[in-house]
Amino acid sequence: MTTALHIALGSAGPRIVPPAPVPVEALLLNRKVEEAALLLPRIFGLCRAAQSLGARAALGLPVRPEDRAALADEILREHLMRFFVFWPRRLGLPSTPLPAQERMAEAVFGPVARCPGPGALDDWLASGAGVAPVLAAMAVRFGPGEAVADLPAATAESLASGAAQENSPWLRHRDSSLLAGIAARFGRGPLWRAAGRLVDLEACLTGRLAPEADSRPGPVLVPTAR
Structure with a gap:
């Protein structure tokens, strides 16, 4: 079909x-x-x-627990493909193989092995550590206010309406100080959305990605990577 x-x-x-x-x-x-x-x-x-x-x-x-584990693995792989393969190619950077599980956090974030805090973003972008060059290239290509879309947050009921709405990993990380800082400086543009995937990737690695879907007949909102 x-x-x-x-x-x-x-x-x-x-x-x-x-x-x-x-x-x-x-x-x-x-x-x-x-x-x-x-x-x-x-x-x-x-x-x-x-x-x-x-x-x-x-x-x-x-x-079931296995349903949630499979979803976290699926989301993690999608994020890794973008940071290591798809986005580097589009930004003129070399793509690299996906990292092995035992060194994944360091391969993504560098020696700190976690997302930078909002006050450490500039130093991390300039460090060349992990996938920082990918986000640094986005910051250069899309300055503050460029390619910004301020949209209402999607809900299980609104997604079927066809209206423009925010349906990115930010939905499950609305309290992230890193994303709030980027939004304040650059707006909700490509860098903000890429950083949303970075925060989501960290949640996958640390076991904090908690799909909110509960068993109840009717519309449900399930996290995905796309």
């Missing part, structure tokens, strides 16, 4: 034609709840662990 989003630029501006909706209802009717929870992540292959946990929670099934 494949779908495609068509985007074309014409004289009247961009024209976006969304794909036909996947016939999810027809695929799930008359199935047992457990079967439906197993099937949904196979229909939507993106972020499979998140789809699985969300399906179980929304259908009222218990969210």
Whole structure:
């Protein structure tokens, strides 16, 4: 089953034609709840662990420890791919292999092995330690106020509305002093969003990433990396 989003630029501006909706209802009717929870992540292959946990929670099934562990691993890998492979390529920096588990914190943050505090951000960006060169390159390319989007926070109910909303890792780190400091200096732009992934990555490494999805029928909000 494949779908495609068509985007074309014409004289009247961009024209976006969304794909036909996947016939999810027809695929799930008359199935047992457990079967439906197993099937949904196979229909939507993106972020499979998140789809699985969300399906179980929304259908009222218990969210198991292994579901949460799989989600944290999925998010961690997505963040690492961006910091070590995707973003360096786009910024003209060399990409590197993903670090081994036993040295992951040092490979990401440098000798401090944790996110810099808001007062230490400039020193960390200039240190060349860990993935600091990636964020430093973003800070150079996007100055204060550039590419900023101040959007309302997404909720489980608002995500289906199609309205522009903030759906980044900041949602689960709203009390981060590092992110608050970057937002005050640069605005909610590329550096702020990249730092949100950095804070989220630290939470994955320290076991503090706590998916909030509880088992209750209806809409649920599940953390993902994309």
